[in-house]
Amino acid sequence: MKDLQIDTNQKTAWAEPGLTAAEYTTQSVAHGLATGFGDTGSVGLGGITLGGGVGFLVRKHGLTIDSLLAAEVVTADGKILQVNETNHSDLFWAIRGGGGNFGVAMRFKFRLHDVGQVYGGMLFLPATAEAIASFMSEADSASEALSTIANVMTAPPMPFLPEEIHGKPIIMAMMVYAGDVAKGEQAMAPFRKLAEPYADMLRPMSYTEMYPPEESEYHPVAAARTMFLDRVDRAVAETILDHVQTSTAMMAVAQLRVLGGAMARIPADATAYAHRKSKIMANLAALYEKPEDRSTHEAWVTEFERSIQQSDKGAYVNFINSIGEKQLRAAYPGSTLEKLRRVKAKYDPNNLFHLNQNIPPKKG
Numbered sequence: 001m002k003d004l005q006i007d008t009n010q011k012t013a014w015a016e017p018g019l020t021a022a023e024y025t026t027q028s029v030a031h032g033l034a035t036g037f038g039d040t041g042s043v044g045l046g047g048i049t050l051g052g053g054v055g056f057l058v059r060k061h062g063l064t065i066d067s068l069l070a071a072e073v074v075t076a077d078g079k080i081l082q083v084n085e086t087n088h089s090d091l092f093w094a095i096r097g098g099g100g101n102f103g104v105a106m107r108f109k110f111r112l113h114d115v116g117q118v119y120g121g122m123l124f125l126p127a128t129a130e131a132i133a134s135f136m137s138e139a140d141s142a143s144e145a146l147s148t149i150a151n152v153m154t155a156p157p158m159p160f161l162p163e164e165i166h167g168k169p170i171i172m173a174m175m176v177y178a179g180d181v182a183k184g185e186q187a188m189a190p191f192r193k194l195a196e197p198y199a200d201m202l203r204p205m206s207y208t209e210m211y212p213p214e215e216s217e218y219h220p221v222a223a224a225r226t227m228f229l230d231r232v233d234r235a236v237a238e239t240i241l242d243h244v245q246t247s248t249a250m251m252a253v254a255q256l257r258v259l260g261g262a263m264a265r266i267p268a269d270a271t272a273y274a275h276r277k278s279k280i281m282a283n284l285a286a287l288y289e290k291p292e293d294r295s296t297h298e299a300w301v302t303e304f305e306r307s308i309q310q311s312d313k314g315a316y317v318n319f320i321n322s323i324g325e326k327q328l329r330a331a332y333p334g335s336t337l338e339k340l341r342r343v344k345a346k347y348d349p350n351n352l353f354h355l356n357q358n359i360p361p362k363k364g
C-alpha cells in the first residue's frame with residue numbers, strides 16, 4: 001500500500017500507510033514539499049503517524065500528526081470511516097497519538113510544507129560535559145527552523161572519523177534547518193564553535209538526503225528506554241557521559257532531542273499525544289548481539305534511566321518497547337488514557353486490535 005497522490009496546489013497528499021518516510025519524502029521533495037516524519041527513512045508511515053511522529057521538522061512544523069488532516073480508517077465492525085476534525089472527531093483525536101488501537105488506517109491525508117532545500121546533515125563533536133550541555137542550550141534557544149538530534153555515544157569505526165577517536169565519546173548530531181540556506185548556515189555557527197568538530201557534514205542539501213540508504217541486514221537487539229527530560233545541564237551531561245562510557249555493549253547511546261516550537265503550541269488535549277510541554281526527549285539504548293548478555297544491558301539501561309530521571313515522567317509511545325499499565329500511564333498522562341479507553345470502547349469494544357501498544361477498552 002504505497003500509493004501517494006500529491007496535490008501541489010492545495011499542498012496536501014493522500015498517502016497509503018505502506019510507504020516509508022523516505023519513499024514519501026523523495027516524491028514530495030521533488031515538488032519542494034515535505035511532511036515531517038522521523039529520523040529514519042525506512043520507518044513506515046502507518047506506525048509513526050498513529051503514534052505521533054517526532055523528527056527533523058518537529059520544531060518548525062510540529063509532529064507528524066500536526067500535519068494530519070484526515071484519514072480513512074477501517075474499524076472493528078468492518079466499516080470504512082472518513083475521519084477528520086468534523087467527521088468522527090473523537091476517532092480523529094484518538095488516532096493522533098493512540099496508535100493502531102482503533103482501526104486499520106488505509107490512507108492518510110497530510111499537509112505538505114515548503115521544504116525542499118535545507119541546511120543540514122551531521123556534525124561530529126568531541127563529547128565533554130560542557131559541549132553536551134552547551135549543545136542542548138544552543139538547540140533550545142535556536143530558531144524554530146532548526147531541529148536537532150544529538151546522539152551522545154562512543155565513536156563507531158566510521159571511515160571519516162580519525163582512527164584515534166574510535167571508542168571515544170562523541171556527539172553525533174543530526175541537524176536540519178528548514179528555511180533559508182544562508183540563515184541555516186548562520187544557525188549552525190554556534191554548534192560548530194562548541195569544539196573543533198571531528199567531522200562536519202553540514203551543508204545545503206535536498207531534504208531527502210536526510211534519509212540516506214540503510215543497511216537492511218543490520219538489526220541488533222537493544223536494551224532501551226525512552227523518557228522526557230526538563231534540562232541537560234553540566235551535571236546531567238556528566239552522568240550521561242559516565243553511563244555511555246561504562247556500558248559494555250557494542251554501542252551505547254543517549255539520544256537527545258530538543259523539542260518546543262510548533263509542536264509545543266498545540267494544546268495538550270487537542271490530540272492523544274499529550275506531551276506538548278515536554279522539553280527534551282531522551283532515548284537510551286545499549287545495542288548488543290549475544291542474547292545471553294541481555295540482563296547486563298537491561299540492568300545498565302534501568303540504572304541509566306533512574307540516574308537522570310527528572311520531573312517529567314512521560315514517555316513517547318512509539319519508543320516504548322514493552323507496554324504495561326505503568327508505561328500506558330506515562331504515554332497517556334492525565335485524562336488522556338481515560339478518554340482513549342472510552343473511544344476504544346466505542347470503536348473497538350472487543351479489543352480486536354490488540355497486537356499493539358494496547359489500550360484496553362473502558363468497561364461498562
Ligand SMILES: Cc1cc2nc3c(=O)[nH]c(=O)nc-3n(C[C@H](O)[C@H](O)[C@H](O)COP(=O)(O)OP(=O)(O)OC[C@H]3O[C@@H](n4cnc5c(N)ncnc54)[C@H](O)[C@@H]3O)c2cc1C
Nearest residue numbers: 017038039040043044046047048053054100104105318356
Ligand atoms: C530505526 C528506527 C528509528 C525510529 N525513529 C523514530 C523517530 O525519529 N521518530 C519517531 O517518532 N519514531 C521513530 N521510530 C519509532 C517508530 O515511529 C515506530 O517504531 C513505529 O511504530 C514504526 O511504524 P511502522 O509502520 O514502520 O512499523 P509497524 O511495525 O508496521 O507498525 C507498528 C505498529 O503501528 C500500528 N500500525 C502500523 N500501521 C498501521 C495502520 N495502517 N493502521 C493501524 N495501525 C497501524 C500497529 O499497531 C503496528 O503494530 C523509529 C523506529 C525505528 C525502528
